[in-house]
Amino acid sequence: MSSLKAHDGAIYVVRYDKDGNYIMSAGQDKRVRLWNARQGILVKTYPVEHTAEITELLIMRNRDRFITADGKGSVLMWDSVRGVVTRRFRACPSNAAVTSMALNTDESILCSACTNGRVYIWDLASSSAASSHQPLEPLQVLDHAKGRIITSLFLSQPVLFVGSADGKLRVYDVRSGKLLVRKFFRHDVGTSERSSRRHSISVSSVSVSKDSRLILVSCLDHTLRLIDRRSGVELKCYKGHKNWKLRLRSDFVWDNSLIATPSEDGKIYFWNLVTGRLLSSVRHGREASLCTAFNPKGGSFVSGGSDGYIRIWRTTAESSSTCR
Numbered sequence: 564m565s566s567l568k569a570h571d572g573a574i575y576v577v578r579y580d581k582d583g584n585y586i587m588s589a590g591q592d593k594r595v596r597l598w599n600a601r602q603g604i605l606v607k608t609y610p611v612e613h614t615a616e617i618t619e620l621l622i623m624r625n626r627d628r629f630i631t632a633d634g635k636g637s638v639l640m641w642d643s644v645r646g647v648v649t650r651r652f653r654a655c656p657s658n659a660a661v662t663s664m665a666l667n668t669d670e671s672i673l674c675s676a677c678t679n680g681r682v683y684i685w686d687l688a689s690s691s692a693a694s695s696h697q698p699l700e701p702l703q704v705l706d707h708a709k710g711r712i713i714t715s716l717f718l719s720q721p722v723l724f725v726g727s728a729d730g731k732l733r734v735y736d737v738r739s740g741k742l743l744v745r746k747f748f749r750h751d752v753g754t755s756e757r758s759s760r761r762h763s764i765s766v767s768s769v770s771v772s773k774d775s776r777l778i779l780v781s782c783l784d785h786t787l788r789l790i791d792r793r794s795g796v797e798l799k800c801y802k803g804h805k806n807w808k809l810r811l812r813s814d815f816v817w818d819n820s821l822i823a824t825p826s827e828d829g830k831i832y833f834w835n836l837v838t839g840r841l842l843s844s845v846r847h848g849r850e851a852s853l854c855t856a857f858n859p860k861g862g863s864f865v866s867g868g869s870d871g872y873i874r875i876w877r878t879t880a881e882s883s884s885t886c887r
Contacts, residue, residue: 565603565875569596574867576620576854583858586865587629588873589617595631595641600863603875609646613637619664619675630673632661638675653698655679662810665718674723676716680708682725707733707742714810715768719775730763732780732790745795749784767810772819779822781806781813787824789836803841804832809851816857816864823864825852831866847874 572591579586579600586598593616597607615634622629628649632638636655639648652673655661659679666673671688682705689702705725712728721737734743749764768781777798778790785806789799804826813824815836822834829852830844850869857864867873 564877567598567603567873568871569873570594570871572871573853573869574871574873575616575618577856577865577867577873578620578622579856579858579865580622580626581624581859583860586856586873587620587622588867589620589631590867591616593617595620600858600875607646609641612639612648618661621664621666623670630664632664632675634660636661636677651698652685653700654683655681662713663715665716667718667720674716674718676713676725678712680711680713680727681706682713682716682723705735714766717769717771719771724769724771724778726766726769726780728765730765732766732769732778745790747780747782747788750786750800767806768812770814772815779813779815781811781824783807787813787822799839801834801839804830809853812854814855814857817861823855825855825866827851829868831855845876848872
């Protein structure tokens with residue numbers, strides 16, 4: 564395990580490039596840093612262009628560009644080699660923070676979610692995106708959350724999955740225009756339809772399996788819920804971690820046999836997807852672990868936390884029990 568003091572302040576996002584050779588990190592200090600994933604060496608620090616903490620980062624497939632967003636609604640596209648901003652987006656008004664972003668498969672569509680309850684959609688393939696010097700206007704704005712904070716989104720073309728603080732998962736089918744809504748309730752107060760004590764619980768992150776059949780929903784009652792996409796039925800509930808106030812990103816790991824999440828107690832937890840059994844945990848630090856990313860080629864993953872450190876974990880196999 565490599566431990567690197569990466570930022571001054573909390574780290575909100577870490578990402579691998581598509582080949583697993585490089586890692587990008589960003590967070591409270593408004594900086595983006597590029598790391599050699601194998602050697603744990605700092606390759607590049609990008610200039611500060613944001614006026615607030617960086618809350619989200621996406622790396623384009625060919626690695627020549629990446630996109631960042633911040634706590635005041637600014638969204639920027641960068642040239643990775645030259646280290647300059649090449650495109651600005653007309654994003655959230657009133658300084659609403661961007662909480663999540665997603666690209667479609669061919670990277671022609673960019674979606675961003677904001678704390679003002681809206682999802683902004685941009686056409687990156689349009690002529691104005693390539694030639695205009697003015698901020699690119701959104702192609703479409705989704706406002707079904709009615710001002711509720713949107714915490715996360717996941718794009719599995721042509722379907723957009725949106726989680727929000729009102730306890731709802733909204734599923735948009737872009738082609739048909741259909742909207743499906745599922746609400747989540749706390750597990751510790753009873754789930755009977757007749758109970759008057761049912762309380763909705765905020766959704767903190769949403770992820771979708773590679774085959775798009777399963778949805779993983781993180782909730783602020785220390786639970787991860789595995790949902791069958793077709794039926795909407797909850798198949799499993801994973802417990803053991805701590806998550807009651809922070810937006811933590813849980814995910815399917817590698818071949819979808821494992822579930823992983825950072826935790827407010829400073830650990831990263833791993834479960835068997837099918838059995839729901841908690842397999843193991845590793846400690847990022849004493850403060851909350853906030854984000855993880857898994858090498859797409861296997862063999863390693865990276866974590867970032869409130870302590871400003873990134874830690875690169877090596878695995879001898881794609882199993883949480885072999886982290887070191």
